[in-house]
Amino acid sequence: MRVTAIIAAAGSGTRLGGALPKQLLDVGGRSMLARSVAAFDAHPRISDLIVVVPPTLAAEAAAAHIGRTRRRVEVVAGGARRQDSVANAFDRVPASTEVVLIHDAARPFVSADTISRTIDAAAAHGAAIPAIEARDTVKRVDEGVIVETIPRETIVLAQTPQGFRRDVLERAIAVGRSGAEATDEAGLAERAGDRVHVVRGESANVKITTEEDLDAARRHAGAAAATRVGTGYDLHRLVDGRRLVLAGVVVPSRRGAQGHSDADVVCHAVTDALLGAATLGDIGRHFPDTDPRWKDASSIALLRDAAAMIGAEGFAVVNVDVTVILESPKIKDYIEPMRVGIAGALGIEPARVSIKGKTNEGVDAVGRGEAIAAHAVALLRGRS
Ligand code: CTP
Ligand code: MG
Numbered sequence: 001m002r003v004t005a006i007i008a009a010a011g012s013g014t015r016l017g018g019a020l021p022k023q024l025l026d027v028g029g030r031s032m033l034a035r036s037v038a039a040f041d042a043h044p045r046i047s048d049l050i051v052v053v054p055p056t057l058a059a060e061a062a063a064a065h066i067g068r069t070r071r072r073v074e075v076v077a078g079g080a081r082r083q084d085s086v087a088n089a090f091d092r093v094p095a096s097t098e099v100v101l102i103h104d105a106a107r108p109f110v111s112a113d114t115i116s117r118t119i120d121a122a123a124a125h126g127a128a129i130p131a132i133e134a135r136d137t138v139k140r141v142d143e144g145v146i147v148e149t150i151p152r153e154t155i156v157l158a159q160t161p162q163g164f165r166r167d168v169l170e171r172a173i174a175v176g177r178s179g180a181e182a183t184d185e186a187g188l189a190e191r192a193g194d195r196v197h198v199v200r201g202e203s204a205n206v207k208i209t210t211e212e213d214l215d216a217a218r219r220h221a222g223a224a225a226a227t228r229v230g231t232g233y234d235l236h237r238l239v240d241g242r243r244l245v246l247a248g249v250v251v252p253s254r255r256g257a258q259g260h261s262d263a264d265v266v267c268h269a270v271t272d273a274l275l276g277a278a279t280l281g282d283i284g285r286h287f288p289d290t291d292p293r294w295k296d297a298s299s300i301a302l303l304r305d306a307a308a309m310i311g312a313e314g315f316a317v318v319n320v321d322v323t324v325i326l327e328s329p330k331i332k333d334y335i336e337p338m339r340v341g342i343a344g345a346l347g348i349e350p351a352r353v354s355i356k357g358k359t360n361e362g363v364d365a366v367g368r369g370e371a372i373a374a375h376a377v378a379l380l381r382g383r384s
Contacts, residue, residue: 001045001098001099001119001123002047002048002094002096002097002098002099003045003046003047003048003097003098003099003100003101003119004046004047004048004049004050004093004094004097004099004100004101005040005046005048005049005050005100005101005102005103005161006050006051006052006086006089006090006093006100006101006102006103007033007036007037007040007049007050007051007052007103007104007105008052008078008082008085008086008089008102008103008104008105009021009023009033009036009051009052009053009054009078009105010052010053010054010055010077010078010079010082010085011023011054011078011082011085011106012054013106015209015210016208016209016210016211016213016214017211021054022106022208022209022214023036023105023106024065025214027108027208027214027217027218027221028217028218028220028221028222029221030067031065031067032105032106032108032208032217033051033065033066033105033108034065034066034067035108035109035221036103036104036105036106036107036108036110037049037051037066037067037069037073037105038067038069039108039110039111039112039115040101040103040115041069041070041071041073042070042112043112043115043116045115045116045119046071046101046115047097048071048074048093048094048097049069049071049072049073049074050073050074050075050076050089050092050093051066051073051074051075051076051105052076052077052078052085052086052088052089053065053075053076053077053078054077054078055077055078055079059075062075063075074092076088076089076092081181082183082184083173083176083181083182083185083188086102086173086185087173087176087177089102090169090170090173093166097166098123098165098166099119099122099123099163099164099165099166100163100164100165100166100169101115101118101119101122101161101162101163102160102161102162102163102164102169102185103160103161103162104160104207106207106208106209107159107160107205107206107207107208108208108217108221109204109205109206109217109220110160110161110205111202111204111205113202114130114159114161114199114200114201114202114205115161117130117199117200118130118161118162118163118199119163120199121163121197121199122163122164122165123163123165124197125195125197126164126165126168126194126195127162127163127164127165127168127169127172127186127189127194127195127196127197128162128163128196128197128198128199129158129159129160129161129162129163129184129186129196129197129198129199129201130159130160130161130198130199130200130201130202130205131156131157131158131159131198131199131200131201132156132157132159132200132201132202132203133152133155133156133157134152134155134156134157136152137149137152138150138152138155156198157201158184158186159201159202159205159207160184160205160207162184162185162186164185164189168189168192168194169185169189171189171192171194172185172188172189172191172192172194173185173188174192175188175191175192176188204220222382226314226315226380226381226382227318227379227380227381227382228277228278228279228315228379228380228381229277229377229378229379229380230272230273230274230275230276230277230278230377230378230380231272231273231276231375231376231377231378232268232269232270232271232272232273232274232275232276232374232375232376232377232378233269233272233373233374233375233376234265234268234269234272234373234374235265235366235371235372235373235374236257236258236259236263236265236371236372237257237258237370237371238255238256238257238258238326238369238370238371238372239255239256239257239258240254240255241256242255242256242257242258242263243256243262244256244257244329244372245257245262245263245264245299246264246265246266246324246331246334246338247264247266247267247300247322247337247338247339247341247342247355248264248267248298248299248300248338248341248342248345249334249337249338249341251329251331251334252329253328253329254329255369257372259289260289260294260295260296261287261289261294261295261296261297261298261299261302262296262297262298262299263299264298264299264300265324265372265373265374266322266324266338266342266355266374266376267299267300267302267303267342267345268283268299268302268374269322269374269375269376270303270320270322270342270346270376270378271283271287271299271302271303271306272376273320273376273377273378274303274306274307274310274317274346274378274380275306275309275310276378277310277315277378277379277380278309278310278313278315278380280309280310280313283302283306286302286305286306286309287302287305300341300342300345301345303342303345303346304345307345307346307347310380314382315380315381315382316380316381316382317346317347317348317352317378317379317380318352318379318380318381319348319352319353319354319378319379320342320346320352320353320354320376320377320378320379321354321356321376321377322342322353322354322355322356322374322375322376323356323357323358323374323375323376324355324356324357324358324372324373324374325357325358325359325360325366325372325373325374325375326357326359326360326366326369326372326373327359327360327362327366327367327368327369328359328369330357331357332357335355335356335357336350338355339353339354339355342355
């Protein structure tokens with residue numbers, strides 16, 4: 001099924017104000033327009049992309065704002081009203097297209113699922129839009145005074161992309177060209193007598209209209225862009241005559257972990273998870289065991305150093321989760337002080353540190369009690 005997406009980006013953004021139309025403003029490193037185009041460019045069911053831009057915007061400037069895409073993007077000059085812009089784009093929709101989607105460039109956080117749901121419903125019913133339920137009670141007002149309370153169950157808030165079979169959209173646009181006015185294509189299709197179905201929208205799919213929306217969008221994009229995850233793993237042999245140190249805690253044990261430092265597998269795995277999440281290499285690069293400085297070093301101190309390094313890169317730890325694998329002794333009575341130790345080194349609350357013990361059921365070297373291993377995962381976020 002051939003699906004053509006039209007991105008409406010020819011407005012002037014008067015409610016937001018400012019020198020540039022809002023869809024050209026940066027949201028977390030890319031223009032709103034570039035984000036909206038990328039969402040459709042990345043979607044496997046979209047065949048063609050048409051972007052409608054202000055007629056005053058030069059072709060090279062439009063290309064720069066749209067950014068790099070996998071598909072070829074056709075750029076069309078818009079009109080005075082949104083419906084005029086969409087009508088201009090519709091003239092370029094290929095004859096073999098079955099479903100046309102129209103999306104506001106000012107909704108940069110549209111998800112692939114919302115696009116898919118809209119395509120499916122438009123193909124099945126002829127016309128469909130995503131919408132969300134009204135959370136607030138809805139009132140009709142006249143000169144600042146409520147004249148009616150509208151039952152909330154009868155209200156939904158329309159989003160985009162709005163999807164239509166080609167013939168249905170053609171009728172809607174014809175109604176618009178013959179004088180009807182509407183702020184979305186569904187409005188014109190309703191006027192043309194077509195039934196427009198509603199699919200589930202998403203509250204994240206906001207239309208950026210005001211300065212407040214823009215600030216929230218920038219915070220959202222910044223936080224999402226800066227989320228990082230990393231994994232770490234470590235294993236040490238267990239030998240007689242060594243202490244068993246886990247997360248800085250000495251666990252009474254017949255055998256201890258062999259190694260250059262205190263051979264604390266928990267600290268080593270967590271350190272690697274942090275360094276990995278921040279793409280800062282690994283523990284061996286920063287604390288090489290050939291360096292006498294780290295001989296018998298306390299691994300909790302190395303972890304503290306690693307936490308400082310990721311802090312210097314602008315990251316903070318959201319949470320850490322660790323699995324320790326050893327046959328004996330049982331570590332459950334030491335989990336709490338271990339969590340407190342790791343949390344202290346990272347400068348976070350123990351509630352964000354999880355440590356779990358497991359045996360290897362007698363299987364392989366760990367199962368025979370010859371070694372101890374640990375896996376860790378760490379989530380980081382950028383500091384705002
Ligand atoms: N749009 C368009 N052509 C127009 C008017 C609007 O392509 N003549 C697009 C906008 O660029 C936006 C989408 O339609 O992506 C939704 O419109 P809206 O949020 O109202 O944007 P603006 O019209 O630009 O903003 P305002 O109403 O505040 O001027
Ligand atoms: Mg408008």
